[in-house]
Amino acid sequence: MKRIVLFLATNIAVMLVLSVVLNLLGANRFLTANGLNIPTLLVFSAVVGFTGSIISLLMSKPMAKWSTGAQIITGNEGPTERWLVSTVQQLAQKAGIGMPEVAIYQGEPNAFATGAFKNSSLVAVSTGLLQSMNKDEVEAVLGHEVAHVANGDMITLTLIQGVVNTFVVFFARIVGYFVDKVVLKNERDGVGIGFYVASMVAEIVFGILASIIVAWFSRQREFRADAGAAKLLGSPQPMVRALARLGGVEAGALPQSMAASGISGRPGWMSLFSSHPPIEERIAALQGSR
Numbered sequence: 001m002k003r004i005v006l007f008l009a010t011n012i013a014v015m016l017v018l019s020v021v022l023n024l025l026g027a028n029r030f031l032t033a034n035g036l037n038i039p040t041l042l043v044f045s046a047v048v049g050f051t052g053s054i055i056s057l058l059m060s061k062p063m064a065k066w067s068t069g070a071q072i073i074t075g076n077e078g079p080t081e082r083w084l085v086s087t088v089q090q091l092a093q094k095a096g097i098g099m100p101e102v103a104i105y106q107g108e109p110n111a112f113a114t115g116a117f118k119n120s121s122l123v124a125v126s127t128g129l130l131q132s133m134n135k136d137e138v139e140a141v142l143g144h145e146v147a148h149v150a151n152g153d154m155i156t157l158t159l160i161q162g163v164v165n166t167f168v169v170f171f172a173r174i175v176g177y178f179v180d181k182v183v184l185k186n187e188r189d190g191v192g193i194g195f196y197v198a199s200m201v202a203e204i205v206f207g208i209l210a211s212i213i214v215a216w217f218s219r220q221r222e223f224r225a226d227a228g229a230a231k232l233l234g235s236p237q238p239m240v241r242a243l244a245r246l247g248g249v250e251a252g253a254l255p256q257s258m259a260a261s262g263i264s265g266r267p268g269w270m271s272l273f274s275s276h277p278p279i280e281e282r283i284a285a286l287q288g289s290r
Helices: 002-024 038-058 060-068 079-095 127-132 135-150 153-183 193-233 237-247 256-261 279-286
Strands: 071-073 101-105 111-117 120-126
Touching (some): 038 153, 101 127, 111 153, 135 153, 153 193
């Protein structure tokens, strides 16, 4: 539950901060003497919604390195590092993308890929993953992460988040105006404190509900990345074995900004908010029974 709350709070906080800053700069011109200017409100909402998601995308690589403590490797550090870099290079060539940066971080079994552009990405694996899997399974995990990059998943999720954020901000302002003018019966020109309080509360509530949509898209991209790994390796079996092994160990927790980019998540009772499908469903999809 704490992981989900932190994940949602991060995204919502960005929108709230942007909203406040734009209001202070006088960008809230959707508020007129005659009520809400809907077209202007929609533009305002899009600026807030997309700016936050794009900033997060552009900062994804440095934030990932900082939050996980991932160390970039060149292949000269030892045989394991050399094999990792060589394997990622081969997979990237097959996928038709530029060579990603390769990194290792301390932690339980997990991995992730991130980056704003296909030809400037980062693929990282944990020490726990390297210790618990054989080379075929690690290669499958690397294929999964390279497939994420090749599919443009980071950009797609950013755009989806931007669209969702736009509507969250838009409808939150409408709710705020309704509360201020109808519920609190503010008959003065302009809006009162009720508008701002109700807007912020509605933004938080709508943001939580909207995250269900984003999580659903995230789960679909996991199936595509699994299939992409199978295609890159020429067989689904290494990915099936890797997933089966992950299902038998506790997947390492990632920072909230990276949770949707990992190879595995922790399914819980709030499955609607999960960024990853259950391991069993992913294996069934690879085996053609889903």
